Amino acid sequence: MSLFIPTQDIYIQGPAGYLPSRVMTNHDLVKWLDATVKPEWIQNRTGIEKRHWVEDNEALSDLALACLKKFKKTYPLDPNTLSQLIVATISGDYPSPPVSPIIQDKAQLKNIGCFDLGAACAGFVTGLITAAQLATAQHKDILLIAADIRSKFLSKRDLSATSLFGDGAACSLISPNKKSAEFKFIAGEMYSDGSVADIIAIQAGGSRTPAHLSQEPSDHFLKMKSGPKLFVKAVSGMVESSRQILKNTHLTLEDIDWVVPHQANLHLVREVARQLELPNEKVIEIVQKTGNTAGASTGLALSHLLQSNHLKSADKILLISAGGGGLAANVVLERV
8 A cells, every 4th residue: 555645735627527429328239239138237237327439430549638628628738837748548549659648749748748557447546646746746737637448349249348338538637736726635545456457357469468469359358257256356445445545644434525436337336335334425426327437437427526516615525446457546635
């Protein structure tokens, strides 16, 4: 575990959330899969009613740039104070090069550093912690875009995985400057459990099995080991890590006004809330309309909370995330 508490005030503009225009309802999904199940079966099993997918000609950089464009409509970007671009994703345009320099160039963000951050479903929250650390060290602004495309890695032969995932992005600016800020960064903590790293995986395309050497077409699609192990591991990890960061920051759940968990599926979100003994009205749920958007998930949910106008000054928000590779990250924020 790696608790981080900034030594100076660090603030967050946004996030602005973005979903592709293409909507895939459960009815659309059943038709796309040519499956025999009824759309209601998917909703009962996952709690998801619809998800958004990119078009066939769109890549991760297109999704991220659309989100950045939306962000800039509300929040100014000062090139003189911007130091780094972090792109939290596991679905870049290509296996190589990273997608962050592609986005940097297309966005005309000159004279800054950039890098990809691969933390799967913990992408946005891990990105927040990393950006807050850089902003503290450099006294500069850090731009974070968490974006993932899962739709292009889903198999028409795998209903259980395909029914869960959608595409989306979330963009924030992390800064020592309070101007235009929505939140203050209080603390962040990251965790990992590599013993479950293979539960969700795309097996071909890396150095273990290069794409041109793969003999099994299904290895190029996302595979998820179903069953209670994945669900129990995800829930227990999110619950235990939530308690740990609160303990380490001398807070209790009674001090937290809002909880924003990773939107894996509705049953997981509600089980985390049940085990933490949280009232439903304190827990943000958007997975019904977005599906599991991987690294963008928690950022999209926080954007939803921000747009709801339910936040009050000094409200404390707990972000909880966990995902592929056994990675997890939590953050405590305060409404400015």
